[in-house]
Amino acid sequence: MASGKLYGGPNMTDMLQNERLPCSSEVLESLWVHNSDPASFQGPKSVIDFENISSSRIRERLFFQALDKEENCDEDYDSCLHQPGKKRRLTSEQVQFLERNFEVENKLEPERKVQLAKELGLQPRQVAIWFQNRRARFKTKQLEKEYGTLKASFDRLKVDYESFIQENQKLKDEVNSLKNKLIPRDKETENSDDKSSSPNAVNTPYHKEEPIMKDLISSNTPKTTENESKLQLPIMVTCKVEDANSAKSDVLDSDSTEDRNNHPSSFVMETATDSSHAFEQDNSDFSQDDEDELSEKLFTLPCLPKVEDACYDENPEHSCNFGFQVEDQTFCFWPY
DNA sequence: TGTTGGTTCCTCATTACGTCA
DNA sequence: TCTGACGTAATGAGGAACCAA
Structure with a gap:
């Protein structure tokens, strides 16, 4: 399992952490696309290229803008995301691409997440959430599959068990009938032995x-x-x-x-x-x-x-x- | 060296939205 | 047009791991 605690790579996390700027992942990922128009969430064109931002002052200003957005502009941000009817489903191409990547590795390293987000024009957070939900769906399917297998096995054993019970009963009945046949003959033999008992005869029943x-x-x-x-x-x-x-x-x-x-x-x-x-x-x-x-x-x-x-x-x-x-x-x- | 705070990612449960019959 | 079921994107809580102070 890949560790998610990788801090390598020239991404915003590194840059801000190197600058000793406290910043949550939500802030960083909202910086990925900072545009009040929700339609512009899609598409890498609005990605801010922090690698080319050399001035720490600009970076600091961007950080505080993002922080400000997180603290004060949540209404706008949330209204963008949570407006009724504004939830966007991923396109089939995006889903196919994500599925292919999921098949390769169902865990997401930070670099890979950023790379996928870039390629799909999504927020890294969206990619991470898609992988989390996909893992959950996969697990559910696996559990259903295992349940089916176990149930089939149980049913098989149950049928076997019932047939053995039947056979057991049948054999018991046969034993009883044989015993009933045996007891009269036994008594008959004892009577005849009493009459003609020999000293050489072995005297055990x-x-x-x-x-x-x-x-x-x-x-x-x-x-x-x-x-x-x-x-x-x-x-x-x-x-x-x-x-x-x-x-x-x-x-x-x-x-x-x-x-x-x-x-x-x-x-x-x-x-x-x-x-x-x-x-x-x-x-x-x-x-x-x-x-x-x-x-x-x-x-x-x-x-x-x-x-x-x-x-x-x-x-x-x-x-x-x-x-x-x-x-x-x-x-x-x-x-x- | 052990502790603590911060950060990230994870799972799990749940909510909310989109779609379809 | 309405509605319920279902799928899925997204959220939040809680925990583990890691790092730096």
């Missing part, structure tokens, strides 16, 4: 459930749509801790830290340690309420992408993290 899980998985795999692959999530949550750890170590072995850092959706391993309590529950106490709570936690997530299906290459705004911090994501992994 999770292993008992395993055939059912496999059935479910195999019944899902032939038609592996996106939704159905997500349905495997609660199944994996109920696996053994050892299985979880081995799977975790498998993935850890095959997936370097660097890669994980590069893939925003690889939050699975990042949060595994902190969230491992999900697997440390006493299996015998895994009541229906706990299960519901866990399911609720899992399915309130907007999306739980499969690691290999994660959209790494997409923009962050389209990534599967959905703006959540990696640490905030619930732990989960997939059985492959």
